[in-house]
Amino acid sequence: MIRIPFFDLQRQYKQLRSEVLGAVTRVCDSQAFILGPEVVQLERKIAELTGSPHAVGVSSGTDAELLILMALGLESGEAVITTPFTFFATAGSISRLGARPLFVDIEAATYNLSPAKLREFLARECTPTPEGVFWSGVRIRGIVPVHLFGLCCDMDQILEIGLEANLPVIEDAAQAIGATYPRKNGPLRAGAISEHSCFSFYPTKNLGGFGEAGMALTKSESAAARMRSLRNHGMEPHYYHSDVGGNFRLDALQAAVLACKLPYLESWSRRRWQIAQRYREGLKHLGPELGLPVEPYCDSLGARGHIYHQFVVRTSRRDALKTALSERGIGTEIYYPLALHEQPCYRGLGYRPDDLPEASRAAQEVLALPVFPELTDSEVDVVIAAVKEFFES
Numbered sequence: 001m002i003r004i005p006f007f008d009l010q011r012q013y014k015q016l017r018s019e020v021l022g023a024v025t026r027v028c029d030s031q032a033f034i035l036g037p038e039v040v041q042l043e044r045k046i047a048e049l050t051g052s053p054h055a056v057g058v059s060s061g062t063d064a065e066l067l068i069l070m071a072l073g074l075e076s077g078e079a080v081i082t083t084p085f086t087f088f089a090t091a092g093s094i095s096r097l098g099a100r101p102l103f104v105d106i107e108a109a110t111y112n113l114s115p116a117k118l119r120e121f122l123a124r125e126c127t128p129t130p131e132g133v134f135w136s137g138v139r140i141r142g143i144v145p146v147h148l149f150g151l152c153c154d155m156d157q158i159l160e161i162g163l164e165a166n167l168p169v170i171e172d173a174a175q176a177i178g179a180t181y182p183r184k185n186g187p188l189r190a191g192a193i194s195e196h197s198c199f200s201f202y203p204t205k206n207l208g209g210f211g212e213a214g215m216a217l218t219k220s221e222s223a224a225a226r227m228r229s230l231r232n233h234g235m236e237p238h239y240y241h242s243d244v245g246g247n248f249r250l251d252a253l254q255a256a257v258l259a260c261k262l263p264y265l266e267s268w269s270r271r272r273w274q275i276a277q278r279y280r281e282g283l284k285h286l287g288p289e290l291g292l293p294v295e296p297y298c299d300s301l302g303a304r305g306h307i308y309h310q311f312v313v314r315t316s317r318r319d320a321l322k323t324a325l326s327e328r329g330i331g332t333e334i335y336y337p338l339a340l341h342e343q344p345c346y347r348g349l350g351y352r353p354d355d356l357p358e359a360s361r362a363a364q365e366v367l368a369l370p371v372f373p374e375l376t377d378s379e380v381d382v383v384i385a386a387v388k389e390f391f392e393s
């Protein structure tokens, strides 16, 4: 039986081995491991790629989210609006500051935060006052939309809502590096659409390090200065602490590896998109039983409109499909099997599953198929054939 892995980092490593090991050796020879020129250079390159003026290298995507919220002064007893259908870190970083995540449901087609439901939530459940917007006596401090699976949220609407409510918007772009959004006054890259944003360089992300790494981006010079200070224990000058920060520093080895991989990112993203087109062509006749990803921006932007961090299909027979593919040696994953408002740790927030029905339904139906740049066309065809066989036999 041919085995088709859900994901395989070895293939990329084999292609880049000597180049990456050269960069690693350079850092080892310098024996300068924390922050320093390698990190500064990567920050510059990521700022350039996205078009955001300030990039702050940090220890993970999670820490980037935490750092942004700390820099914005989010305090215990306050709240931040976000999506219930995302990786846990999005909500977890809000909770870690003692604040409350307020979940607003997703759009069924994109899995992203629904602007219509966001508008409705603010109008029906929140109260604007001169001191800010309040929900049930709790002050709301921002909105965190997530560009899930590599597709940007409907940011024209979300930014408009944020502006009207006077709430900062923080993009969680962890899964969307390089993705482009057709903003009404011209295309923008994920991470530079709103005022603040974060990336993750976890090894399985589209741009992955050899360990943990992340980046916080902002258009505000003063927020950037605060983030640089807070990532290093609020230490300014040395051993004098104006604020309580943390150790969120990025290390030079990760920065060197990431800078080495960055020039390939564009072509990797294009290859992911090509694979997605092959899946779409091969599987489209299985609709509506099998739901395929949508590409709302690809008419105007082509491959730049979706970077396919994941290729996610949906079906009410999800678990059976997963088992059938596994029996044929094909790896798949479920992102995510339980919506955040139903997680055990959030029982205290008092949500019922059907409070956010689209997120709960997605958690029952989604399945991610293999998509990574080194996957071959013939492997994709094997997956397509197996999915067809499942539905047609």
Ligand SMILES: *Cc1c(COP(=O)(O)O)cnc(C)c1O
Pocket: 060, 061, 062, 063, 086, 087, 089, 090, 146, 172, 174, 175, 199, 200, 201, 202, 213, 214
């Ligand atoms: C990966 C991810 C994160 C966290 O990044 P880490 O680098 O793993 O800490 C945050 N949000 C989303 C949506 C992610 O996919």
